[in-house]
Amino acid sequence: MSSTRTTRAPWFLLVPGLLALAFLIAPLLALLWRAPWGSVLDIMRSPVALDALRLSMITATAATILATVLGVPLAWLIAKSQLPGTGIVRALVLVPLLIPPVVSGVALLAAFGRRGALGGFLYDTFGVQLPFTTAGVVLAEAFVAMPFLVIAVEGGFRSLNSQFEEAADTLGASRWTIFRRITLPLIAPALGAGMVLCWARALGEFGATITFAGNFPGVTQTMPLAVYEALESDPSVAIALSLLLILICVIVLVMLRGRFLRPLAAT
């Protein structure tokens, strides 16, 4: 085996690779260095932080549920159905992932705002307004985060061995039973990875949220918005809140270590 040769990194990969690592880690270390350690716990326990944290957890989870309920069927359509134009659909799904979130916010206003194409109808008919509501935050987060889930789950469907489904079919199982008992368990790792990515992206959403849903404590002010507003008055509060967000991400990573993230590499 020539494993010793391949594991020794040549300098032209080692140096830029380590540089990349330093680039990714250094800002986070700087944040730790600048953190107001004396008051960090008090800031994290302040009403503004707790309100924002609670709202972020609720909206990111709701957005992930919405993205799962709608995104899994869409992923199946793209991966498995032989409908024409699935290539174009797949590209369209990627658009919200690629455009700047603030543009997503403007687009959401155009669609779901009080004077928007759909939002105008909702407002005039039912008096329902999505901007400035927690539901609006969920909508903005789901719009930006759903593509992550769809792409991950689509990969899962694609790499699925259809022998099991065919076997179940010959044994007389209904299509719903096959999907529920065979297909879903088989794509569970991809689904898990997709949901984690979607949740993390929703948790970090800023641009679309502030543009579409506005900024009000307890209603639409999620953690990233609270961090940004704190920067206006007291950067140390912003750093403490940032640490809290990073801590949550680290906890999620540790909890999922190896369990969901490995299959992601395979998809």
Next chain:
Amino acid sequence: MSKPRSVVAASSALLALLAWSPAQAAPTPTAPSGTITVSAAASLTDVFPVIAQAFMKKYPGTTIKFNFAGSSTLVQQVIAGAPVDVLATASEPTMWTAVNAGHAGKPLLFAKNTMAIAMPPGNPARITGLASLSRDGVLVAECAVALPCGAAARDLLVKNGVTVKPVTLELDVRAVLAKVMAGEVDAGIVYVTDVRSVRPMVSSVTIAAAQNVTTTYPIAAVNDSDNPTAAQAFVNYVRFTPSAQGILRAYGFAKPW
């Protein structure tokens, strides 16, 4: 960070040499040149580029770049070491934060602004004054209170004994205006000058001087500036020249003195 400073040191040494050279027996101030970056309050978005044009015309060889944002953000950027030469904020407290932290020179007050209520065209919620803002179901946007426009809005409502529950606290005054123009809120508390700059796209209610509150705009050179000559020249130009003051009047800013 040390490099720009050494450049500053070198150029000021050079300036000293020039000032003492026989060719310039009288120590006249050196003509400004080069590029400066001006961090200015969001409410100056329309008027400052016009003043900059006049300044660059008067001093060929100068270039002015802008960084517009909420005053508090600008101050925090300067304190964090942003490469900025001039700071112009929409309130004195925000400027004092920068001055007290040792990052800005002596501020000069150059303009004054007052508040107005902006509504979407056609005024769908029939806003007639401050009292309308406390009505049930009226959606109001304000600035966050850490910002000059937010502090002024709070002072305005307190002064008039009106209780308003805004639906959003935006992070610069232009964002308030954007929510109004989009028709997503029924009213926004903004500066008089903001209403003026986008007039056909918004309706407005003016607030009588006796009920209104004012905010004054200070401007100062940033202490770490790489181009202190041009920075101070721009500060003086904005405050003292009839040209700059005339442009400010034309955009609806009042004299602060």
